[in-house]
Amino acid sequence: MDKEIIELYKNSDLPKEGWLQSCFLCKTYTSRTTHITNIESEIMEYNFFCFVCKECKYKFKKNEILYFNFLRDCKIYIHDKYNFLITR
Numbered sequence: 480m481d482k483e484i485i486e487l488y489k490n491s492d493l494p495k496e497g498w499l500q501s502c503f504l505c506k507t508y509t510s511r512t513t514h515i516t517n518i519e520s521e522i523m524e525y526n527f528f529c530f531v532c533k534e535c536k537y538k539f540k541k542n543e544i545l546y547f548n549f550l551r552d553c554k555i556y557i558h559d560k561y562n563f564l565i566t567r
């Protein structure tokens with residue numbers, strides 16, 4: 480099965496193809512991503528990653544509930560926005 484990586488970030492003035500994007504939480508520019516979820520359609524596996532800066536990753540490490548809520552919000556966002564990928 481083919482794989483496609485989809486990266487989520489806050490909109491900013493940065494070029495969309497660049498390796499630097501805005502942190503999904505605090506909008507700080509970062510090159511770090513974190514894996515959120517995989518979604519499979521009949522022909523493709525989509526791997527979703529989210530730009531999350533160093534500070535926010537550190538916050539997640541200290542606070543599992545915050546991390547859990549973040550993952551949940553991201554998954555809701557993905558299912559809303561990318562629902563067309565999995566509609567059969």
Ligand SMILES: [Zn+2]
Pocket residue numbers: 502503504505506507531532533534535536
């Ligand atoms: Zn951040």
